Amino acid sequence: MVRLITHNLLACHAKGCTSNNFPLQFQNVQIELKEAEFNPTFLETFMPKLEWKALVDSAKEASATISRYILGNTSLPLEQPEMLDEEFLKNLHHVLLEIHVEEGIMICPNCKHNYPISNGIPNMLLAEHEIG
Amino acid sequence: MNATIFLEIGSGSGCVSAFAGKILDTSTLYLTTDINYRACNCTRRTGSQNNVTLDAIQTSFTQALHSRLKNSVDIICFNPPYVPTVSTEVSEAQDLRGIEGSWAGGSDGMQVTNIFLSVVHELLSFNGRFYLVALKENNIPEIQSRMKTLYQLESKIVLSRRAGREHLSIVRFKRALPGLS
Numbered sequence: 265m266v267r268l269i270t271h272n273l274l275a276c277h278a279k280g281c282t283s284n285n286f287p288l289q290f291q292n293v294q295i296e297l298k299e300a301e302f303n304p305t306f307l308e309t310f311m312p313k314l315e316w317k318a319l320v321d322s323a324k325e326a327s328a329t330i331s332r333y334i335l336g337n338t339s340l341p342l343e344q345p346e347m348l349d350e351e352f353l354k355n356l357h358h359v360l361l362e363i364h365v366e367e368g369i370m371i372c373p374n375c376k377h378n379y380p381i382s383n384g385i386p387n388m389l390l391a392e393h394e395i396g
Numbered sequence: 397m398n399a400t401i402f403l404e405i406g407s408g409s410g411c412v413s414a415f416a417g418k419i420l421d422t423s424t425l426y427l428t429t430d431i432n433y434r435a436c437n438c439t440r441r442t443g444s445q446n447n448v449t450l451d452a453i454q455t456s457f458t459q460a461l462h463s464r465l466k467n468s469v470d471i472i473c474f475n476p477p478y479v480p481t482v483s484t485e486v487s488e489a490q491d492l493r494g495i496e497g498s499w500a501g502g503s504d505g506m507q508v509t510n511i512f513l514s515v516v517h518e519l520l521s522f523n524g525r526f527y528l529v530a531l532k533e534n535n536i537p538e539i540q541s542r543m544k545t546l547y548q549l550e551s552k553i554v555l556s557r558r559a560g561r562e563h564l565s566i567v568r569f570k571r572a573l574p575g576l577s
Contacts, residue, residue: 265440269425270451273464286464300449306423309400313468379460385436386453388460392491395459 265364265384276372284374287318290325293368300361323359399470404428410439417448426450431493469519475529480505505534517547532563548572
């Protein structure tokens, strides 16, 4: 599955595509929700590694494809908060770890390269002539 | 051991990562890569059957992840295609992305491994550890001295055993502390 935590680590790596190549934009996605064990320590350790704006935007893109009633709360503050309360951490947990993109495409915002997701596996391979 | 990010290159069946998930604590993100789609799928299923969530990504080495994972990975595992073969067999096997790519390693069995050895230092976190499977014929002392000289990664053979006709070792690399040794 492509969870948003993993999506936050994927950038386009096609030849010559070195700026504005992140985050990849979701299109035609199918989402599954899977409950994961809530682990505030992990979230707090991981937060400094996140590209926050990319996460907020991608959560919005994902939530545009499925009714909020099913998806749950995906709203995150525009800036990482300094005080981490339980409600914030629960939302972050849900967004990062429980939303699984099973099918769809990820598109590079710069060169428009398409990376397909099939059965939860993102295909990030490039053809020989596309490798930088 | 506390690890926030675990990464396995060429995860194949997924049993190494699933095993890691059973012995490490739960505060870890498990990322795996493989060039073969069926391997990625198998990795994912091996994880879920062992209650370990493995995020499998179909890519070559760490392409697509590399820029975001710099200095971030706490544990890296690589059981590479280490079997000495003729050189052309390697490129064919890697291009076809089939099962041959899991063993064919070129003239000294190091053709694929060497590509990753030249970038692994960029990925390791400050206290990160990189575990590599190597065959006696891969010339482990040469690998160790090269990694120290070129990338300041010091290493130790943590396990050696004979498996059939293969003499296998696990080599563990970490950043050398400046000023020491």
